[in-house]
Amino acid sequence: MSTPEMNIATFLAKSATHHPDHPAIVAGARTVTYREFYRRALSIGGELLARGLRRGDRVAFALHNSPEVLETVFGCIAAGLVAVPMNARLHAKEMGYIVRSSGAKVLIHGAAFTAEIDEHLGEFDGMQWRFEVGGTEGIEPYDRLLDSVTPLEAPVEVTADDASWLFYTSGTTGRPKGATWTHRTGRVVVVMNYLADVYNIDHDDVVLHAAPLSHGSGIVALPAIARGATNVILDALSFSPELLFDTVARHKVSHIAFLAPTQIVAILDKYDPDRFDLSTVKAVCYGGAPIYLEHLKAAVETFGPIFAQIYGQGEAPITVTGLTREMHARFAATDDPRLGSAGIARTDVEVRVVDADGTPVAPGEAGEIIVRGDVVMRGYWNNPEATVEALREGWLYTGDVGTFDDQGYLYLLDRTKDMVVSGGNNVYPREVEEVLITHPAVASVVVFGIPDEYWGEAVHAVVVTEPGHQVTAEELIRFCGENLAGYKKPKAVEFVPELPVSAYGKILRREVRDRYWTGHDRKVGGGARRVATATP
The missing domain is CATH 2.30.38.10 (Luciferase; Domain 3)
Known part of the structure; x- marks a missing residue:
């Protein structure tokens, strides 16, 4: 029998004890203190258990960046339940698959998703309770979770191997797979090792979340909460460099939790030192995709030695290898090619x-x-x-x-797999192909990533049409958008009379793809002009 160990939510409990009136979450005009944050999490966890959920049951949620994301995560974890975050950009059909696959009994979502979920409600088999942030008549309001008459008194006991989080990452079969993180994963790896190897967040830090809290930025929130830091959520549904600059200056942000390379390119393009004061920023964590070396050099030159790179994946969260701020500074100053590496273990x-x-x-x-x-x-x-x-x-x-x-x-x-990383988002060609092949005008199709100066890689489809059928690229892209998240749609569709196949009839994806990468020194993330991961 496993010995009980510390619940991840104990980090929040300790911060609520040490810093009860300190701002924990700031989002627009809303401020939640650590005392209130902890109270809300205990209420959510207690109410879900009162509804009949048991330790290990899954709770899925689809929420735009907001305090409710962190409240839901810590409420679930405090109760010994398993949080199942879903990318807010997913199509309702994709969300339904994750709910079914995880066996989630509860779905918490924002009002922005209500109509699409209602339209595809048959995809959400197994869901027993549904709560909405925003208040549509006929759906239980999220606020009911915050007003439980049976809140938890403290985080429940768990074992180190108990599941705490299911991170759904796409697979080569075209269906997402749920990488299972345990309490040890969150407690030791995500929290303690981020503080040790990436950036040592302190109570006085103000941490800005400009990327999805359902993914990388939300993971960095765990060590920030453990240290009692203030978490500021960028008050926008889409990324805005100007809003980021204004938010940094207004709140004196010291650490930007996570940026994708595309976001670094965007802030480089929009930054005006005469208009924006970023002097309080001490560290910016970035990852999710490779970055062009010239973009990275320009970022270090423009903003200073504040960048820390992480390389990991959903199956090994946050950091497998990394480049510290000190490494960035040293390698940039000496034009060392190691600046283009993914760092050390x-x-x-x-x-x-x-x-x-x-x-x-x-x-x-x-x-x-x-x-x-x-x-x-x-x-x-x-x-x-x-x-x-x-x-x-x-x-x-x-x-x-x-x-x-x-x-x-x-x-x-x-x-070795066929994943495309476009703007920090993972796209597996099979997912897109399985949608395109259902269109009556498509006889065969192959999807892959091609170099893109801004996105790193752009999703590209090459299609052979059925005899006698006509279809435009715009129609096929729109068709994908009706079934997939917007970032998974092809940026372009190319029509050819035939595709090369093997002796067994399998489309030779790499043969088609490779001609787009001629002259590039790698086949991920753009790879052009001596990019950031050039071979030493």
Whole structure:
């Protein structure tokens, strides 16, 4: 029998004790103190348990960035329930699949999603309770969770291996898979190791969240809350560099929790030192996709040595390897090519680059990146086949191709899987292909990423039409938008008379894709003009 250990929500309990009146969350005109934040989380957890949920049950939510995201996460975790965040940009059909796959009994969502969820309610089998932030008649209001007559007195006891969070990440089968994070993952890896290896957040820090709280920025919120820092949420549904600058100046932001490379490009383009004061910013964490080396150099030159890079994935959250602020400063000053690397293995993480047999390769040689340590997920939720494929003898096989230099710096080169990273969002071609192939005018299709100066990679579709049928690229892109999140739609559709196939009739994706990458030194994230992950 497993021994009870510390619940992740204890971090919030301690901050509420030490700093009860300190602002925990600021969003527009709203301010929530640590005392109130903790009270709300205990109410949510207690009410869900009073409804009949039991430890280990899943609670899914679709919310735009707001205090409700963090309240829901900590309310679930405090009750021993499993939070299932969903990207707010997903289509309702995709949300429905995640609810069914996770077996979530509860769905919490914002009013912005109500109409689309209602339209596809049949996709949400298994959901027993539904709460809405915003108040539509006929749906239980989220506020009812905040007013429970049976709030928790404290976070419940859990074991280190109890699930706390399901992070749904797309898979090569075209269906998302739920990477299972435990309380140990959150407590030791996400919180303590972020503070140790990425940025040591302090109580006096003001942490800005400009990226989705359902993903990277929300994960960084955990160590910020553990330290009793103030979490400021950018008050906009879409990213605005000018609003970010104004928010930094108004709240004296010291740490920007997470930016995708596209957001760094955007702030570079809009920054005017005569208009905006960013002098309080000490650290900016970025990741989610590779960044062009010239963009990174320009960012360091413009904003100073404040950047910290992380490389990881949903199966190994936050950081597998990284480049500290000090490394950025040193490498930028000396034009060291290691500025273009993904950094070194984190303190308690072991990383190897191996060949097809799992044997480590020599520095300078390419192979698949594998990872070992507490950073690795417990497995994929209810997907033993995918778990066995990804986890072998204690190692996570990431599907990324890379190489080490002789000093242990990792360089990303390509992917063994076919994932496209566009603007920091993961898109798997199979998902898009499975939608396009259902269109009556499409006979065959292949989807992949092509270099894009702004997005890093753009989703591109090459289509063969059915004889006698005509369709435009705009029609197919619109068709995708009716079934997929907007960021998964192809940026362009190209029509060809035929696609190359193997002797077994399989479309040769790489053969089609490779011609778009001619002259590039890698096949991820743009890879042009001596980009950030050039081979040493």
